Amino acid sequence: MDCTLQIFLDDRWVDCAQIELNDGLCQWNHLVMYAVEHTDAPLSLAEPVDMDIRAARTMPAFLYDLVPQGAGRRFLLGELKLPDGPGADFPLICAGAFNPVGRIRVAEAVDYFETHVARHPAARGLPGLTIDDVVVRSAEFKERMFLHGMLGTGTTGVQGAAPKYLLTRDRAGLLHGDAVLPDADATQHLIAKLPRGNSPADDKVLRNEAAYMRVAAALGIRTHPELPTLHGDVLLIPRFDRIARDGKVVRIHQESVASILGLSGFDLRPSLFEVVAGIRRVVTDPAAETLEFIRRDVLNLAMCNTDNHARNTAVQRVEGKVQLTPLFDFAPMYLDPQLVPRVLRWYRPDTRVELTDWGDVLAALAVPDHERRMLAQELSRFAVQIERLPDIMEAQGVDHDVIGFLAQHVATQVRQLKALQPPEAHHAPSDPTLP
Ligand SMILES: Nc1ncnc2c1ncn2[C@@H]1O[C@H](COP(=O)(O)OP(=O)(O)O)[C@@H](O)[C@H]1O
Ligand SMILES: [Mg+2]
Structure with missing residues (x-):
């Protein structure tokens, strides 16, 4: 079985690489013309554009970002009549990766989608929906879901466990399945995220995700300028991997x-030290992104967002600069009925023992000393903001019982961050009356 990858460059899809999977061996290479002409546009920041043929027992790590997950995966497994398991990943890409997040897609999946659309002529040219249609799952919405079989709304192109649809707003402000609205008509790209399950706790997590994102923005964490908004039980999230401008779409x-990090597969658990090292290898400003990542982790700990797996952090390249994407999937995951533990932790590189104090983490971080001092200074300043977190959460509409539950976690972060104050900052004259 093989497939061709395409990348969106200068307003068109360009064939860029070939993947072959035979008897458990995966070989892939860039197309020669692509390798010659586009050395500046890699498929993955970890894979230089060259003429090499790579071979391994697993698919290359970047392909796992394209594998349908959650509701889209289940739907497509049914369509393909395949049992679930790692062996399904490649066929799922070949059918489902026609319109994923980012700017890479699979040519065979585009064919699969077009065949599907051809079987449902009634699904063509339908009028757009309002957000209320989506919220109440109106008859029109259900019919659309059936006709498009979840494909037209991009469910197979976006990862994560919660059901989601990729929606695009047209010039009249109405919503369409992302894959069915031509770029020329698009004005805004959104992810509609539904609660993970049917319990009240699932609703509560999603409701608070909107407030959590506002809190992060208020604290100066990098967020998309347009924050998610809640409509009934649907969280409408503006996408940061698309820009609609002058009748064109930039991916x-x-x-x-x-x-x-080159992790081929799901649920692999690198140490957070490895995560930081990986981010530093690819970003334009390693010091700034290290600080941003650690601040986000302070918030994860203070606000008990336990779901910090290696696909809930991503990097993007905007205007030639590689950086962490704006924050996403930031919510009170400690409430999730499926008990989501904090999967990634700061395991000390030499001993593999977990470090749970920022002073120890900074000491073990592989950064130059001047940067370590900068981090300590910035984080001890961040303590002042974290101290105000309960008020900020209140102002941004986080549920009261959540704020109450977090009090001790916030206090731990404040105490640890304040202790990072470098000794030079304590040069007050010694007072003999103090103990
Ligand atoms: N605003 C966004 N713009 C672009 N991609 C996003 C955005 N938010 C999330 N994503 C992508 O969609 C995936 C699923 O979203 P996420 O919020 O993590 O869902 P879940 O709660 O199901 O894990 C993320 O892993 C990320 O790749
Ligand atoms: Mg996620």
């Missing part, structure tokens, strides 16, 4: 941390 390179 932006986006790649998970799992991909830049």
Whole structure:
């Protein structure tokens, strides 16, 4: 079985690489013309554009960012009549990766989608929906879902466990399945995210995700200028991997941390020290992105967002600069009925023992000393903001019981961050009356 990858460059899809999977061996290479002409546009920041043929027992790590997950995966397995398992990943890409997040797609999946659309002529040229149609799952919405079989709304192109649809707004402000609205008509790209399950706790997590994102923005974490908004039980999230401008759509390179670390497969658990090292290898400003990543982790700990796996952090390349994407999937995951533990932790590189104090983490971080001092200074300043977190959460509409639950976690972060104050900062004259 083989497939051809395409990348979106200068307003068109360009064939760029070939993948072959035979008897458990995966070989892939860039197309010669692509390798000659596009050395500046890699498929993955961890894979230089060259003429090499790579071979391995697994698919290359960046392909796992394209594998349908969650509801889209289940739907497509049914269509393909395939049992689930790692062996399904490649066929799922070949059918489902026709319109993924980011700027890479699979040519065979585009054919699969077009065949599917041809079987449902009634699904062509349908009028757009309002967000209320989506919220109440109106009859029109259900019919659309059936006709498009979840494909037209991009469910197979976006990862994660919660059901989602990729929606695009037209010039009249109405919503369409992302894969069915031509670029020329698009004005805004959105992800509609539904609760993970049917329990009240699932609703609560999603409701608070909107407030959590506002809190992160208020604290100066990098967020998309347009924050998610809640409509009934649907969270409408503006996408940061697309820009609609002058009747054209720009697709932006986006790649998970799992991909830049070369992790082939799901649920692999690198130490957070490896995650930081991986991010530093590819970003334009390693010091700034290290600080951004650690601040996000402070918030994960203070606000008990336990779901910090290697696909919930990603990098993007915008205007030639590689950086962490704006924050996403930031929510009170400690409430999730499926008990989501904090999967990635700071395991000390030499002993593999977990470090749970920022002073120890900074000491073990592989950065130049001047940067370590900068990090300590910035993080001790961040402590002042974290101290105000309960008020900020209140102002941004986080549920009261959540704020109450987090009090001790916030206090731990404040205490640890304040202790990072470098000794030079304590040069007050010694007071003999103090103990
Ligand atoms: N605003 C966004 N713009 C572009 N891609 C996004 C955005 N938010 C999420 N994603 C992508 O969609 C995936 C699923 O979204 P996420 O919020 O993580 O869902 P889940 O809660 O199901 O894990 C993410 O892993 C990321 O690749
Ligand atoms: Mg996620």
